[in-house]
Amino acid sequence: MKALKIIGIILGMVLLVIAAFAMYINVRGIPHYEAEDPGVTIAPDSTMAANGKRLVSMLCKDCHYNAATDKLTGRNMTDAAVAQFGTIYSQNITQDKDYGIGNWTDGQLLWLLRTGILRNGRYAPPYMPKLPNMSDYDVNSIIVYLRSNDHWVTPAAVADTQTVPSFLTKFLSAVVFKPLPYPTAPVAGPDTTNPVQLGKYIVTGMLDCYPCHSADFKTMNVAEPEKSEGFLGGGNLVGVNLDNKEMLSANITPDKETGIGSWTEEQFVQCIRYGQKPNGTQLSYPMMPLPQLTEKEAKAIYAYLMQVPPIKNKVVNPVP
Ligand code: HEC
Ligand code: HEC
Incomplete structure (x- = not known):
């Protein structure tokens, strides 16, 4: 009896x-960290x-x-995968x-994109991409573009609506995800003459294919995308389609039955750039075809995907 009581x-x-811990996380909200400004200024450049x-x-x-x-100017994100956050x-x-x-400043933007920390010190939750593996040239290009006179980015006085994070977001931001270290050495781009290297860079560093x-x-x-659970094996609830x-x-691993192992390079390029799948159907939202990719880049992604470890995981989506 006594033992039971003690237990x-x-x-x-x-x-x-x-x-008490859950209450603490809920009340404290998303954690804050030191937000630094590395003090870099990136010169305008039309190619960048x-x-x-x-x-x-x-x-x-x-x-x-x-x-x-x-x-x-931002929007209310009602997509299912985001709703849980x-x-x-x-x-x-x-x-x-x-x-x-x-x-x-350019430095504050770099700090956010590299580490995930906003300039007010708050951690930018999991849904905002972090780009620790993107080359300096590409990250700097994004900032140069945000400063350009392109219509999408010229000033618009549209007020923000603040986000209300769920408990899950607060919990993940406090316990699971930590800010990434700001790079201490230059981040070089891939060897673009090596298709597998270039493809790996696009999938894990440049375009964020692997989180979805x-x-x-x-x-x-x-920090090390290839160590993600079920790397590229799919099955992640990422949003809703247009219906x-x-x-x-x-x-998208090379498993022949449940992945894309039986696709030819040509079929893959057609799918990723123009949205046509080998079975004749179209890619469905939120997967966007990427006509902006060059033929060389699309082929490089294929070369990389064909040599990642295959995963057997049958994914079934609603028929369009
Ligand atoms: C999956 C959706 C998503 C994508 C993709 C995304 N963002 Fe965001 N971004 C957000 C959300 C949501 C916030 C607000 C975060 C918060 O306040 O908690 C945000 C915040 C920001 C902020 C901070 C703005 C401010 O005033 O506080 C910047 C800057 C930003 N994003 C830039 C970018 C850039 C550059 C890219 C592309 C490299 C990008 N975002 C891609 C969803 C996204
Ligand atoms: C926003 C999340 C998201 C991102 C980012 C994303 N995908 Fe997808 N992808 C999906 C979804 C969802 C599907 C299923 C769409 C369908 O069934 O039509 C899909 C389908 C595909 C397919 C078709 C596979 C098949 O068997 O039908 C390929 C190939 C693919 N993605 C490659 C990529 C690559 C390469 C990238 C990075 C450049 C990428 N995806 C980025 C969500 C995403």
């Missing part, structure tokens, strides 16, 4: 500690601005673009000084 008391105490627009159109536009303003609004990233990022295509956003490994039906990411 009961210990259990009660453990539950209390857990409850064009490269930046290409990257932003593939990597940022889907979330930050607002059709009503035809600019990157709270009531999320992407923010105005035009050059407006009051509502946009017009008075952020691996098992779960909660178990992705941002509002939930969509799982596809298995």
Whole structure:
């Protein structure tokens, strides 16, 4: 009897500690860190601005673009995968000084994109991409573009609506995800003459294919993408299609039955650039065809994907 009582008391105490911890996380919210400004200024350059627009159109536009303003003024993100993270609004990233990022320095933007820490010190939750593996040239190009006179980014006085993170977001941001270290050495681009290297860079460093295509956003490994659980094996609930039906990411490992191991290079290039799958159907939202990719880049992605470890995982999505 006495032993049972002691076990009961210990259990009660453990539950209390857990409850107190959960309450603490809920009240404290997303953690804050030291936000630094590395003090770099990136010079305008028309080639970099064009490269930046290409990257932003593939990597940022889907979330930050607002059709009503035809600019990157942000929107309410109602996609299913984002809903579990709270009531999320992407923010105005035009050059407006009051509502946009017009008075952020280049260094503050770099700090956010590399480490995931906003200039006010708050951690940018899991849904905002972190780019620790992107080359300096490409990250700098994004910033040059955000400063350019392209219509998407010129100032628009559209006020932000603040995001209300869910408990899951607060918990993940406090316990699972930590800010990434700011690079201490230059981050070089891939050897573009080596298709596998170039493809690896696009999938894990430049375009963020792997968070959607691996098992779960909660178990992705941002610092070392290839160590993410179920790397590229699909099955992650990433959003809803245009009929509002939930969509799982596809298995894009070279498994012949459940992945894309039986696709030819030509079929893959057609699918990734223009959205036509080998079975005659179209790629469905939120997977966007990427006509911005060059033929060489699309082939490089294929070369890389064909040599990652195959995973057997059958993914079934609603038929369009
Ligand atoms: C999956 C959706 C998504 C994508 C993709 C995305 N963002 Fe964001 N971004 C957000 C959300 C949501 C916030 C607001 C985060 C918060 O306040 O908690 C945000 C915040 C920001 C901020 C901070 C703005 C401010 O005023 O606080 C900047 C700058 C930014 N994003 C730039 C980018 C750039 C550049 C890219 C492409 C490399 C990008 N984002 C891609 C969703 C996204
Ligand atoms: C926003 C999440 C998301 C991102 C980012 C993303 N994908 Fe997808 N992808 C999906 C979803 C969801 C599907 C399933 C779409 C369908 O069934 O039509 C898919 C389907 C595919 C397919 C078709 C596979 C098949 O068997 O039908 C290929 C190939 C693919 N993605 C490759 C990529 C590559 C390469 C990248 C990076 C350049 C990428 N995806 C980025 C979500 C994403």
